[in-house]
Amino acid sequence: MNLDKLIIQQKAKELGISEIKFTTPFVDVQTIQNYEIWLNKGFAAEMEYLKNNFEKRANPLNLMPEVKSVIVCALNYFPGKHQELQKGYGKISKYAQGEDYHDVFKNILKELTGWIKTIEPNFEYYISVDSSAVFEKYFAEKSGIGWQGKNGIIINPEIGSFIFLGVVFSNIEFEADSTLPDLCGTCVKCLEQCPTQAIIQPKVIDANKCISYWTIESKAAKIPVEISEKNTEWLYGCDVCQDVCPWNEKNAKITKIRSFLNPENFALELETLMQMEQEEFSRKFAKSAIKRAKLTGLKRNAEGLVKS
Ligand code: SF4
Numbered sequence: 001m002n003l004d005k006l007i008i009q010q011k012a013k014e015l016g017i018s019e020i021k022f023t024t025p026f027v028d029v030q031t032i033q034n035y036e037i038w039l040n041k042g043f044a045a046e047m048e049y050l051k052n053n054f055e056k057r058a059n060p061l062n063l064m065p066e067v068k069s070v071i072v073c074a075l076n077y078f079p080g081k082h083q084e085l086q087k088g089y090g091k092i093s094k095y096a097q098g099e100d101y102h103d104v105f106k107n108i109l110k111e112l113t114g115w116i117k118t119i120e121p122n123f124e125y126y127i128s129v130d131s132s133a134v135f136e137k138y139f140a141e142k143s144g145i146g147w148q149g150k151n152g153i154i155i156n157p158e159i160g161s162f163i164f165l166g167v168v169f170s171n172i173e174f175e176a177d178s179t180l181p182d183l184c185g186t187c188v189k190c191l192e193q194c195p196t197q198a199i200i201q202p203k204v205i206d207a208n209k210c211i212s213y214w215t216i217e218s219k220a221a222k223i224p225v226e227i228s229e230k231n232t233e234w235l236y237g238c239d240v241c242q243d244v245c246p247w248n249e250k251n252a253k254i255t256k257i258r259s260f261l262n263p264e265n266f267a268l269e270l271e272t273l274m275q276m277e278q279e280e281f282s283r284k285f286a287k288s289a290i291k292r293a294k295l296t297g298l299k300r301n302a303e304g305l306v307k308s
């Protein structure tokens with residue numbers, strides 16, 4: 001069997017990957033400059049790790065010197081819409097309801113790359129699933145997986161934006177796919193309906209104002225009042241700017257990846273969390289991305305919601 005894009009795409013579909021595209025491993029100057037401006041304005045808040053390994057992020061050759069192409073994969077994780085929230089509960093962002101996507105998606109990509117290697121033993125690769133200094137959204141847009149919406153998230157015209165992105169750097173060169181047009185048009189729903197006005201201009205999010213940042217990433221002992229008074233629902237993450245997007249309303253389909261489905265985690269009871277011991281937290285969230293917030297973070301979030 002000869003290695004070409006078509007058989008890789010077929011294998012990717014068999015493995016449950018929703019979309020796979022190919023592009024060149026170069027980052028344009030404008031993207032690097034925009035990222036630097038975003039960092040310099042302090043929009044990354046306390047996420048210091050986003051400043052690390054800048055040379056690798058800006059130039060994939062510094063991460064994998066023999067890289068010739070970038071294979072970009074998208075995995076649908078949509079678990080269905082949130083049900084109406086019961087009193088005393090807080091919502092969990094859709095991406096975090098099931099098993100940790102880093103592990104699930106990496107395993108799928110390891111299977112894909114392992115299979116490619118059986119066909120082409122000289123194939124060398126580097127996998128990143130939101131875990132390395134890689135401009136994943138940039139490559140997703142450049143390869144035609146989707147366009148970057150005004151909410152800053154990649155939107156695929158067939159399935160919407162509830163997708164994880166995984167990138168494989170390849171030492172084998174593949175013909176690059178075409179980009180897609182930006183289909184946001186005149187819509188501004190995400191800007192208008194973000195509860196904290198964190199989307200300060202199309203595609204520019206100020207993490208200092210974003211509920212997702214405060215409930216997932218921030219290590220602060222308390223969430224600022226100006227954020228918590230506007231957050232009446234979200235215990236971990238925030239999906240508002242995706243939920244209101246017409247492309248999701250029209251096209252989001254329930255994922256076929258069963259490990260992303262866990263209806264028990266649509267929402268969690270706040271009082272239960274506030275009483276939770278570390279042992280129970282570690283057991284309950286062992287396989288979940290929710291453990292990133294740690295028990296102290298989740299309790300802080302629950303307390304903020306109880307007071308709101
Ligand atoms: S995740 Fe929530 S708070 Fe952050 S930009 Fe989107 S709607 Fe706004």
Ligand code: SF4
Pocket residue numbers: 149150151152183184185187188189190191241244245246247
């Ligand atoms: S809500 Fe509208 S403007 Fe925002 S990402 Fe979706 S289509 Fe684009």
